[in-house]
Amino acid sequence: MNRAMILMLGAAISSAPALAQGGAAAKEDFKPSSLNQPGQQYPQVNSQGYARFRIVAPDAKAVKVSLGLGGRGGTVLTKADDGSWVGTSEGPLDEGFHYYHLTVDGGTFNDPGTLNFYGSTRWESGIEIPARDADFYALKNVPHGHVQQVLFPSPSTGTQRRAFVYTPPGYDQDQGARYPVLYLQHGWGEDETAWSNQGHANLIMDNLIAAGKTRPFIIVMTYGMTNDIRPGSPGGLASFDIRPFQTVLLNELIPYVDGHFRTLADAPHRAMAGLSMGGFETKLIAPKNLDKFSAIGLLSGGTFSMEDVRATPDFRNKVKLVFVSFGSRELDRNRTNLPPGAPPSDPKANAEALKAAGINSVFYVSPDTAHEFLTWRRSLRELAPLLFRD
């Protein structure tokens, strides 16, 4: 694994939400976060993007929320008269989804008010700061596809492995239709639940399809590691090897999907994309297997240069799309809190060089977001309409 990848993975661990002016009083129009557990009033979010937390722990000495300000270690809660601990972020958080957890008297716990999402190799608390463009991933009264949990045999790992498969609206009714497939990978510390739970990939597709903006296709999401990937663990990141996962994907999952779903089972109708570590995996696997994939998407997961093109035999004949995206905060080198995983070479210049060379290269930057899920939701919204345009 190269150093850029290690750095990028590191960026995935720490969420670094941006702050507007500190010190300004938050507007008192707080509402429960959309990700709260049923009936729970906290955490709350206001119209400016401030987050307010309330944790009941009357005998605790200290309660802190990991989410808050870059470099300040989060939001420290203070004890109220009723035995609860309350606090508000010092400023607005970036729009979109954030992972977080509590530190209660030195122990790491989740906020009992909100739902959990798998990230950082644990189920973390999640909060949603409504985005200006939240409509594109909202649950709306449109025809909905299904998200299917499948368990597929994996002789290479000696297990039954899990994947989630999005089938678009209409899949069940028109028994004659066949569909292209996007293999879509999560980031480090996440798993096969991320793109549906945090990413709303199914709702993004439902809305795009209802608006006639994309061809309906299948999305397959599976766990992108075959070993224990916690930092410092045996078989962890330091010994990362793409081959075991590549075997699962190419020899086990793809045949299972083509055998159980009505796919168009050829390279022109198969794409691979991934976020962060999933982008690195995509770049390691797809260009070397152009008999299987014809489109490549790297979402905050590296860049594709002319050097990469030249290193890929038959690239011009077989690759129909190279899509590269980042959050704007990952690219702004003037910011002091630039994530350590910022791209080592200029990804925009690389994308333009490919385009100038006649390759279908698309570069997208998500405004005002970092290495977090709103970047990737928007990236999927941009990527989907570009895929499978035969």
Add this chain to the structure above:
Amino acid sequence: MNRAMILMLGAAISSAPALAQGGAAAKEDFKPSSLNQPGQQYPQVNSQGYARFRIVAPDAKAVKVSLGLGGRGGTVLTKADDGSWVGTSEGPLDEGFHYYHLTVDGGTFNDPGTLNFYGSTRWESGIEIPARDADFYALKNVPHGHVQQVLFPSPSTGTQRRAFVYTPPGYDQDQGARYPVLYLQHGWGEDETAWSNQGHANLIMDNLIAAGKTRPFIIVMTYGMTNDIRPGSPGGLASFDIRPFQTVLLNELIPYVDGHFRTLADAPHRAMAGLSMGGFETKLIAPKNLDKFSAIGLLSGGTFSMEDVRATPDFRNKVKLVFVSFGSRELDRNRTNLPPGAPPSDPKANAEALKAAGINSVFYVSPDTAHEFLTWRRSLRELAPLLFRD
């Protein structure tokens, strides 16, 4: 809602695992629970069914686990030299799945070591005490069905509602086959995730089908309430009304399922069953809608008497099966910790009266289990082979 129902629902809230001899030293062969988060070493379970907990919270004053002994309020942890809190249940817990949570300095949190499951109207920690017969719900190298998340339009509630649909192995390959459907309801405080997550309904079916013990059929699981059901809340249990859910089920979900899945869309091929509150719902809905359902399953959710038979027009012509089950600890009136929801009349005598009257009545008791999920996993194992035998 009658008093028996309120009592039964109360029983669903408190898990009351049984204890063998207290005081005996636990065997030191503890292993991580099968429900732990990836890589987590605690909680652990030994071969006798003792549970051991370890929580890191170096500055806490008191840490307690809600799971432990009936009437003693759980397992109190003690602080170890390394800042963690550790403790072992005073005796073996009942085999199977248990919900629990932590009390840390007066606050309610989940155990960061284990996965969460929706119960008691919150996502709770879960632990699995391996059952002697655990093989029937194990993940094995057999063909697996899929569990599909569907979002169906519900005009009556003005929402897009969620259901999970189990389609059996072979469903995708044989595009001509049509299947019967079981509508299977969760208990109070749970939701549509319970039967797959806690119940392993999909694995139970996969294993039964692989062994040739049941006809393959579809299972549909949806949320059985349309209002806020937390005790004391407006629109809560006290004002329980079956009609809104019945409208969702009969007028919205069933047409959606029959329109999107290859079902046998008639009463002989449609059954309804549920656990605890879901059993009460089944009894309220199915006998009054025998144009839609021909089999009825009450799992720790009430009994069916000759009086009920006489109150149901056309019962003998239309009902092909009445299945009633309980955990043995729910029936043993000699036990001092008998749950408050124990059946008001003798369910076994009721079942035998139906049988004597020529009705296909089956009564099942799960050995050594209470009002908990092993009772219901076993009940599904017993129920499935009896369904749709035309």
